[in-house]
Amino acid sequence: MDNQELRHHYHLFPRQIGEIALQNNVEELHLSFTQGNWRQGSWGYSPVGSQGVGAEVFAWISGATQEESLDKWKGLTNALSGVFCASLNFIGDDNTSMPQLAFNTSARGKRSSSSSSVPERHGVLRHGLLPRENVCTENLTPWVKQLPCQAKSGLGALLNPYRLYNMNFHSMGISLAPAVSAVDDGQTGLVYKQHVTVVLNPHTFGLDRNWTLGELMDRDVDAACPVATSSTVRVVMPESETRVLPKPMRKETLGGQVTYVYDIQKQSASEIRFEFADTTNKKEAQQRLPLVEAHRHVNGHGGGISGGVETEIINRSNQPVDVTYFDTLPWYLRVYLHTLTIEAVNPDGDIFKQHPTQMIFTPAIDRGRPSTIELAVTLPANTRTTLRYNFDKGFIKYTEHPPDANRGFNIGPAIISYRPDTDSSGIDKPLFCALQSSHPSAYFECEVRVYTELFLASLPTPDFSMPYNVITFTCTVLALFFGRIFNLLTRDFAVLKGSD
Amino acid sequence: MPTGKKETTAAESTASPTHSEAQHEGGRLAWAVGLGCMMRLGILVLFPDIVAHYLSDRVELSTPVTSYKRLREGVYLSAHQIPPFDGGGIFHQSPLLLLMFSALHRLPEIFTTLAYVAADGFVAVTLARISALRRTARSTSSGSSVPGDIVFSCTPSVVAMLYLFNPLTLGTLLVKSTIVFSHVAVAAALYAAAAGRSSAAAVWAAIATHLSVYPAMLLAPIALVSAAAEGGFGHLDRRAGLSKRIATTAAVFAASFGAMHLLFVACYGTQYFTATFDFVLRVEDLQPNVGLFWYFFTEIFDEFRMFFFVVFQLTALAFAVPVSWRFRSEPLFAATMLVGIISALKSYPSWGDLSLFLGLLPLFEELFKYMQYMFLSANLLLYGIGLAPVFWHLWIEQGSGNANFFYAATLVYVFGQITLLFDLGSAMLRRELDIHHPETRTRPVIQD
Numbered sequence: 001m002d003n004q005e006l007r008h009h010y011h012l013f014p015r016q017i018g019e020i021a022l023q024n025n026v027e028e029l030h031l032s033f034t035q036g037n038w039r040q041g042s043w044g045y046s047p048v049g050s051q052g053v054g055a056e057v058f059a060w061i062s063g064a065t066q067e068e069s070l071d072k073w074k075g076l077t078n079a080l081s082g083v084f085c086a087s088l089n090f091i092g093d094d095n096t097s098m099p100q101l102a103f104n105t106s107a108r109g110k111r112s113s114s115s116s117s118v119p120e121r122h123g124v125l126r127h128g129l130l131p132r133e134n135v136c137t138e139n140l141t142p143w144v145k146q147l148p149c150q151a152k153s154g155l156g157a158l159l160n161p162y163r164l165y166n167m168n169f170h171s172m173g174i175s176l177a178p179a180v181s182a183v184d185d186g187q188t189g190l191v192y193k194q195h196v197t198v199v200l201n202p203h204t205f206g207l208d209r210n211w212t213l214g215e216l217m218d219r220d221v222d223a224a225c226p227v228a229t230s231s232t233v234r235v236v237m238p239e240s241e242t243r244v245l246p247k248p249m250r251k252e253t254l255g256g257q258v259t260y261v262y263d264i265q266k267q268s269a270s271e272i273r274f275e276f277a278d279t280t281n282k283k284e285a286q287q288r289l290p291l292v293e294a295h296r297h298v299n300g301h302g303g304g305i306s307g308g309v310e311t312e313i314i315n316r317s318n319q320p321v322d323v324t325y326f327d328t329l330p331w332y333l334r335v336y337l338h339t340l341t342i343e344a345v346n347p348d349g350d351i352f353k354q355h356p357t358q359m360i361f362t363p364a365i366d367r368g369r370p371s372t373i374e375l376a377v378t379l380p381a382n383t384r385t386t387l388r389y390n391f392d393k394g395f396i397k398y399t400e401h402p403p404d405a406n407r408g409f410n411i412g413p414a415i416i417s418y419r420p421d422t423d424s425s426g427i428d429k430p431l432f433c434a435l436q437s438s439h440p441s442a443y444f445e446c447e448v449r450v451y452t453e454l455f456l457a458s459l460p461t462p463d464f465s466m467p468y469n470v471i472t473f474t475c476t477v478l479a480l481f482f483g484r485i486f487n488l489l490t491r492d493f494a495v496l497k498g499s500d
Numbered sequence: 501m502p503t504g505k506k507e508t509t510a511a512e513s514t515a516s517p518t519h520s521e522a523q524h525e526g527g528r529l530a531w532a533v534g535l536g537c538m539m540r541l542g543i544l545v546l547f548p549d550i551v552a553h554y555l556s557d558r559v560e561l562s563t564p565v566t567s568y569k570r571l572r573e574g575v576y577l578s579a580h581q582i583p584p585f586d587g588g589g590i591f592h593q594s595p596l597l598l599l600m601f602s603a604l605h606r607l608p609e610i611f612t613t614l615a616y617v618a619a620d621g622f623v624a625v626t627l628a629r630i631s632a633l634r635r636t637a638r639s640t641s642s643g644s645s646v647p648g649d650i651v652f653s654c655t656p657s658v659v660a661m662l663y664l665f666n667p668l669t670l671g672t673l674l675v676k677s678t679i680v681f682s683h684v685a686v687a688a689a690l691y692a693a694a695a696g697r698s699s700a701a702a703v704w705a706a707i708a709t710h711l712s713v714y715p716a717m718l719l720a721p722i723a724l725v726s727a728a729a730e731g732g733f734g735h736l737d738r739r740a741g742l743s744k745r746i747a748t749t750a751a752v753f754a755a756s757f758g759a760m761h762l763l764f765v766a767c768y769g770t771q772y773f774t775a776t777f778d779f780v781l782r783v784e785d786l787q788p789n790v791g792l793f794w795y796f797f798t799e800i801f802d803e804f805r806m807f808f809f810v811v812f813q814l815t816a817l818a819f820a821v822p823v824s825w826r827f828r829s830e831p832l833f834a835a836t837m838l839v840g841i842i843s844a845l846k847s848y849p850s851w852g853d854l855s856l857f858l859g860l861l862p863l864f865e866e867l868f869k870y871m872q873y874m875f876l877s878a879n880l881l882l883y884g885i886g887l888a889p890v891f892w893h894l895w896i897e898q899g900s901g902n903a904n905f906f907y908a909a910t911l912v913y914v915f916g917q918i919t920l921l922f923d924l925g926s927a928m929l930r931r932e933l934d935i936h937h938p939e940t941r942t943r944p945v946i947q948d
Contacts, residue, residue: 337576
């Protein structure tokens, strides 16, 4: 893929992203900005795949040497930081890791169940995480700018920042991935996607059981984007008495769920009306529980300099599932890998000690590299597996503490990824995988990533008002030592006069 | 002023101990060491949870270069083919320990406990034997005693007991700090030197330097001790043999150090050097300990970091040769002074370093009557040792104090050690004056 070929697509494909990708030898790129916690137990699978809190960038970058690919990575993060008005330039050596097991790296190049094969990746994967990054309108505006019709027509017009950022969970991002076209004789290309996920509570806006999409987002969408080939709204029907008006263009069943598909080129998106029956029990409207759910917290008594990370992974299926656990801790949390234990508990209360089938550990370099733990674990059927390891909190220089030092540092989520059984009837496949497989020109590889919560590590702080005093006191003690021992070594005794 | 009673005992006991006394002494030593080792073994085997809960995480006892937890991490990493010194993040101990514990960890855990207890017992026995050697040397050499000397109440078994039952030593062993093995090497080096075996002493000193960097300073006094031991303890008469002796010792030291270095490079690559020696010299990990470095290097501005670590390390290392030269007539005392200087000014000290210094002190009981600041230094040390855990709890666990409390306790602790060192040094100089100029014995003197 080079500039000559891309240039022909710049009426649809965003030019900024294309040029950044070409300049930095990017083979595949994923970027997301998320705020809030996705409640796996209540909301089920995320419509486009989970994201982790904060800003997350990972990309496969090819380069002749390690230094070159590192330079290109830094160029990529800085360029994206400029485009999206985010502080992605803080993704440096000390929060970039290079995963080897997670992110389906090992599955590249294999033939998948559909007829198209997955293109081989030659570049090196780099993953950077900024758990403390906030998401706001300043990030949405450049995101919308990348759309061909921006916010003027089509579904982009629905994105009202007043509604989007008024909620506890919102996430947006882009992804750029190579694909093999099933239509054009297996030609390779790039697929560019942008996604926004938001969880809205109609009650916040004064809406009750009867509202339209336009009322929810407080925007009117009159027309679809003129350059769009297709523009659809898909409604996943809850399993209760809910009416959605008007009648959809067609109904589809994907991943075991009934969906209504509306063609926006023929009808207005803001006119889609939802009517919830009075007898609708909130619980019935719950989404399907995910197959694998993960939560992470930190334990250890309140103060102290040691703690432990505990991740609980729930496997709801009746089959064992192979998952990859990927966790990155910054260098100032010193990981003790010899304390790693994995235990699985089944509903009867039996405890099985597990061992990872593969373990890749990259130790941290102080101020140079985070520590990365990657484990390939087989979760037994119908169990809760708990992964535990200990760490010690390091002590950092007083200039390295953030301005609000006692708040501590956000420690990014752990990522548990697995590939659901692709040749089953599709019940176990989340919606976004089912959607992907039906798309004619994308390659099909379903990887489900589950992100855990983040935690706060508050490091013990020195007294910030004391540099001068500390220097003075310590040097005084040192001078006392030096002076006294020096006297001892160089002076001779003499009898005190007048003592006879 | 000496009492009449002490003068009579002085007259009686200047002769060397008799055979039955030596037997009694040996029996007492065996009892002392046995009891000490049994106590340690008992606590470690019967109360591991209490030890783990209260002691194992104490930063006063275990430092980033001596922590047993980090040692286990290093052994685990190297057992799983992850280079333990890669990046130098967590494991900073000598490959010697890594090799030793990789082997020990294949055996049941009791063997590790036994290794530690045996190491402590070895140090106690070695200190006792050094004390015995010194006693025989002093009692046979004339002109090195002063009337009114407190004579020989610190027999070798007493020396061993004072070392073994010192709570600092006990605490250091219970947390399985690896400074114990450095003490083994230092004590063995001093004993070999006192027995006249300079090559063995140099090899032990090289091992000690690999285990914790600072015993390199002890090379000078060890060379002098072994030279003195040749001609009997006391004054160094033979200058010609002296320089040759020092050169040989230094050469053996360099050769054994180099051989071990090559072995470790072959096993682990040159990264180990950055992770161990360079790490200690540049104070990269700012974990609090009972020394001066950590808070200073937490608060210092980045521009001055290099300058100050050079200053701090030089202050400790530069006194090796001057102290040895000044006390060249009592080189074992010079070694003790340097052990004390190491304990006060090394970059990651712990109470274990002080325990070795305190263990060497009873060898010089004749100096106690010349020491003027005993009360002060004892109090400073007790305050420093007693308050440090309290202030740590206030800072870290309770959150109602801040780092300055703990820092103040460490300042007091280091100042107590400095006072003790200074007092000891001036006591030795006063005593030398008394020996060589008997006319000054009853008159006050000042330093010029």
